[in-house]
Amino acid sequence: MIIVDSLTRRYAGFTAVDNVSFTARPGRVTGFLGPNGAGKSTTMRVMVGLTAPTSGSATIDGVRFADLPNPGLEVGVLLDASAQHAGRTGREILTVASDTMGLPRTRVDEMLELVSLTPTEAKRRVRNYSLGMRQRLGIATALLGDPSVLILDEPANGLDPAGIRWMRDLLTGFAGQGGTVLLSSHLLHEIEVIADDLVVIGNGKIVASGSKEELLAAAGTLARSTSPRDLAHALEQAGIASTLAGDGSVRTDADPARVGAVALAAGIALTELRSAEGAGLEDMFLSLTADTQREGVAA
């Protein structure tokens, strides 16, 4: 369990992380979302003691990361896959980490196999690795000590589709065994598929947090019909505000059951009716972080 409590980190002139509090619970994957520069990485760096907080705290199972006797055995961390000595081989990087934690060397081979780095690749220097290979190596380092908590910053970056699928299964399995996973990503679809809980941060502040279902339920309903105008009209008559999107879909804050009932009463055949989950996370993300987006997307 990771508990972040009133965490603030100020730099000269600006506040990167502003009074952030959230909990990542065991047995669940917590997705950490936010636009570029929102404070995700800073928060994660504070969690693992690489950056000192200005105020507030972050604890892992009740202990400050820096006070863990051998952190690698309890918390797997991947903050930046490219932050490795370019002149070391992949195997050597794992060996050094494994020796530091005091693990048997056999663990290195197990991890290389787990992340699908071949023995030949493991002998190459990291300088010659692709981003995807570095991510795999970073994940191997994080998992080396068989930790119960994982903190991963953009782990899917650079992975091929098969790699992304593999990572998703790995993290789901990890959480299924009672592990705590906190991962940040820009790949909203990825997060939507994998995360149980979401924490959304914008301009250093938490703008939303909760279970995925809760947050996405707020996104409302999407309905399609052969005559969208009639549907929108029927909804209006029933006192439900809706918007008619350019693609012929009708969006509303009401739940799908009500929309279906209205359509039935009005005798309108629906061709699609669902909670607006498909585009939900992206819409939610953009509207929640609208004030903090660089592009100034209208909510």
Added chain:
Amino acid sequence: MTATTISPDTIEAAPARRTIRPIPTTRLVKIELRKMFNTRAGLWMLISIGVLSVVATGAVLIFAPDTEITYGSFAAAFGFPMSVILPMIAILGVTSEWSQRSGLTTFTLVPSRGRVIGAKALATLVVGVASMAVAFAVGAVGNLLGSSILGLDTVWDISLATAAQILLGNLVGMAIGFTLGAVLRNSAAAIVGYFVVSLVLPGILALLAQARDWFADLQPWIDWNYTQVTLFDGGTDTAREWAMLGTTTAIWIVAPLVIGLLSLRRSEVK
């Protein structure tokens, strides 16, 4: 045999998690030693220590006149490359964590930065002593070989005390490199910095000493090169000379190192 029943209390009392021991310092030193030489640059540094000791010894054997086939000549020959390479090893051992960004992993696995830097200091000391032992040994073989080939008496004109001072002189050079590494935390800047304080600075101070009488008396107390060269010559004998070594060490190593470590412990690792 007695069957033992485990009461529910005992189960609850048992720790749910495995007991985790702190990482011992000896392990950290071993890791840091390994990290000094498991990169291509590090490997070549290590190889060059061996190769240059042999080349320097060979050069004395080939080029030195018969009268110069003494242990002192061999020591002087391997002394120069050592005094350049060893500080480089000390610098890169510290700065690569920042310049190569491997510190992100290192300081996540061992959050106590003070312990990591301490382990690096011990590893640097081990490398310094071991490298000088190799150099002295290769020089000794050269001296024996040279004198027997040329049919001369083997001349051992370096006392144990002098050898110890040469070693200490090299350790001072490494400590300067280590300090620059800890203060600047950037490989290129620290290497340039090392050549500034070891090659440029002595010239300026010597010039100043010539121009100003009052500085001529002061120079041995503040010029670390001055006291290091005295060590290389095995000439640090009197209490006054040791005190000079003490003040130059305090000015160039202890004070900046303390400041560097204080900022290093608080700084962000990115």
